Amino acid sequence: MNVKILRNVLEANDQIASRIREQLAAKHITAINLISSPGAGKTSLLEQTIPLLNGRYHTAVLEGDIATTRDSERIEKLGIPVVQLLTGGACHLEAPLVQRGLAELNLDEIDLLFIENVGNIACPAEFDLGETVKVGILSVTEGHDKPAKYPLLFHEIGALLLNKMDLMPYTNFDFERFRCDFRRLNHDAAFFQVSCKTSVGIEEWAHWIEHVCTGELHFEPHTHSHDDLAGIIQPHQHPHRQHHEGVVRE
């Protein structure tokens, strides 16, 4: 017997992600899902960014790792609430773990949440966490070919930070090739050239976050939900994004 189903394979995750999105919207919280390879600078970026936003935003961090609390210890020094999410082996965060993390925070006292995903640029792109926007970080030492090699992530993000710009002279990073590959995958994402070492570009990025928080920039969630029973493939909702000054665009 053949049973017709047609359901989104990631439905269990995506349903919880939708609930998280509703919960965050009800509390007026902006959530940024930070995705990069291990060592690209996610935690360093937070260490640079959060002090710039302190005073204007009540920030909290969900810190995703396979093991250890080393990253959350670094964030704790900033004096903001942080919850360590340990996946115990999984290479990405999933919505149920994020939901458990949110239960540890007082959501009435937060208006900006960073979710630092597990260092990986393949799997995290697949799992909706209920975030406002996904942001990618690529460091110049990883090479200019990463957008072409990991297109899913680079297609999904609302902003990309090219980090470790201070090391650019010591690498063979082909900026033009990178720019061309990235724009073929993602026409609209904001783009920032930064260095967590020298603080270059961090202010522009913090500025962009403020525009996301005020709702001036709007992103449609990539839920990949194709639960239409007639089997008609629905058009993909491409994020509707705008740009403002300070965002480096080509």
Add this chain to the structure above:
Amino acid sequence: MHELSIAEELVRAIREELRSHPNARLKSALVRVGVLRLIEPATLERCFEAATWDTPLAGAQLHVEQVKASARCRKCDLEFTVEHHWFECSRCGDTGSELLRGDELQLVSLEIEREMASASTNG
């Protein structure tokens, strides 16, 4: 290697669907995967085998149907096939486009058979 994560979600989805078919044994499942998902069909099939091992789904086959990616240019309205994940219009070269298909990840159908012993006790 995100195929294993996806295979585990797939097993969860199938087991949920099978709850409305007690006493049924899964013979095969069909999934539809858009090429933009970057899922290697043979790898997903092997991961499915690993994820079902020691579960009631053990031995079931996974069939993967791939869907090509296409997009519509926002500038000149041309519908074009997306090659190599490049959303560049083949007519006007603009990179702003709306994705039409290619990011599917759907469980399409299940082929099941009744377990004879259980079926007879149910009358």
